[in-house]
Amino acid sequence: MTTNLTRRQWLAGTTTAAASSLLLSGVKASAQTFMAPNVNPTAENPIRAHLNENTYGQSLKARKAIADAADDAHKYAFEDIFKLIGLMAKLQDIPKEYVGIGAGSTEFLEKAAVFNALDGGDLLLPTPTYGDIGRFSRALGSNLIEVPVGDDMAINLEAMRRAMTKNVKLIYLCNPNNPIPTIIEKNALKEFCNEFSPQATILIDEAYFEYVDNPNYESMIGLVKENKNIIVTRTASKIHAFAGTRIGVCFAHPDIIKRMFSLFANTLNLSAMRGAYASYQDFEYQNFLKQKNKECQKIIYKMLDDMGLEYKESNANFLFFNAGRPSSEVAETMKKHHILTGREFKPFTNWVRLSLSKPEEMQLFADIYKREFG
Template sequence: MTVSLSRRSLLGRGAAGAAAIGAALAPAARARECGALAPGRKESLYGPDPRTAHLVFNENPFGPSPKALEALAEASTQGAYYQGKSVAYLAEMIAERHGVGPEQILITNGSYEGLTALGLAYAKKGDILGPELFWDSTALFVENNGYGRIVRAPMKGKLEVDLAALEARVGEGTGMVHIVNPNNPTGRLIDPSELRSFCTTVSPKTMVLIDEAYIELSDDPDGNSMMDLVRAGQNVVVARTFSKIYGMAGLRVGYAIGPAEVIQRAQNFVVSSPNVAGISAAIASYDDEAFLKTSKSKLLQARQMIMEGTKAMGLDPLPSQTSFVFVDVGMDADAFRARMAEKGVVIRGKYGEHTPYSRVSCGYAEDVKRYLEAIPYAMEA
């Protein structure tokens, strides 16, 4: 059976996603009356309510960089026009850094669109295979709209990705393997040598997609990345984003790096073009090492506060190599989220059957402090 793909059908089937976003934002609505404006913050149409401790979507409040803001101001004067040669320029920058050709780069409006395009392209060949827990929003888009199916392998130990279980499920009906490393929502990093071995074994059978949205926040970004396999010509795609370490979630720039034929296949499923504002900020901040160092330092400081603070209260946070922490709070995570909202703290609720695990983002130190101070109240329920 041939499935028709059109812009209208893609947009028309987004009700489930909109409902999910509404559910995630509901605690923020309840939290609005729970605090005063923090020093240095103001009301804005474009960001979270400044009265809340907004620790829910893994955004980086320390960006964009000053250089990105300057570029945005300049680019806005050219807002009457499409992107010109700016997208190709950014692709060349990325290609040069990673030692690949620009034809191996796919730049999209956030990594969401690129991941979705890859899912749509390869679901035509077979199932999307992934672990039980991963950032599956793009794979769910494919599945929920009838374009393919997700097959999940169970986790092992304390919510670790089980590569052996994934490999055992690879077969003729597998269209692609989708792994997020470090993982979202768990925050765990897969051992790089084990992941390289897995990719080398599996990629001759099916394309392996590694979403590295948080790789820059890991302890050894270059050593933990699978970019070396892309350079070696393996059937592996690495996805990255400017949303996390660069603090540009609202500017929507992401990219994928892989074999030229895979990138071209995915390009056929991209339905929009990158925006001038986001591209200008990405070009300006891509090599801004001073900003990246400061951004990472502040996020890791917040992560350390969460790890130490939750452990001190007898809770059990999983090891994290990301800008968030997955904490076993010992109670229903949705109930915990609702109680935290009463104190003006906005976090995620439960994930599937893993009821006691609650994800909290790293952000401003004062917001993390507010999160920690609200935990005893939330656990009184």
């Protein structure tokens, strides 16, 4: 199910042709196609507001590159890895020896957990946060030190500082965090990284990096060049819509990169790499998605403000709000209307994580939510 949009419509940020012509004149108006909003959701085809996906799908350029790659996909993809590494290095202005590519960022998180277990180290991390590295560390038998977020629901660096021990060999920070879309103030984060990186590896998971529009935020990729013990991970699963395609990027000192990607990284899907190569250069599409994400945020903020519900300003493609009732109850009710919302995140059992899909779908969510709970 797709819909046609012209380049002008992207730039004007609307899907109705009538409203599009006034703001900008699209000289190079190229037709674009992507997934239509799902305003008549069914049980089989629900609105997916539960997994922080990009429901617009992939950039047309990426889709074309992926389709064109089909005839080469029986070959081992050695050259494509280097090509994609080269692009990432160029885009981030970092030497290519500092870049690793994985099948999503999962691979880096798992490997960091493995190396920590090999070193016999504890893992220090905030809670709640993205669960992958914690789960994997537990499976490997590592000890976890979990530090609750502060009263402001942001990652509490002060408390993490106090919780630090000499046994901690890995610190995990998701920035922006998930399920709470807060960021860590850039100078405080830099200081924290510089203070603890001599004794532990610090992994900054920047999965939602592309969505941030906040002067207090900064990627820690700049530290990677100066500091041997910092790993920054990114993923194509979010703004690039590669959740089911799998490409992740990791920036770290060449010693860490070598350790992570031991012999040869032949775990990578060739068409995914060609798709990523196109997608990361399609800035127009990324800008379009950021704009749509903002529109979604506005719609839900308005609903929350109208209803007087507490929420955190979002720095990502999802919101976290206090429903004043169990999130499981909200999920069940909304599921009856064929809208999927996030699972429960302890201890914030009354808070709902809502992924921002498309403005039209968010409006439908807001209308139904008000009806049900207003």
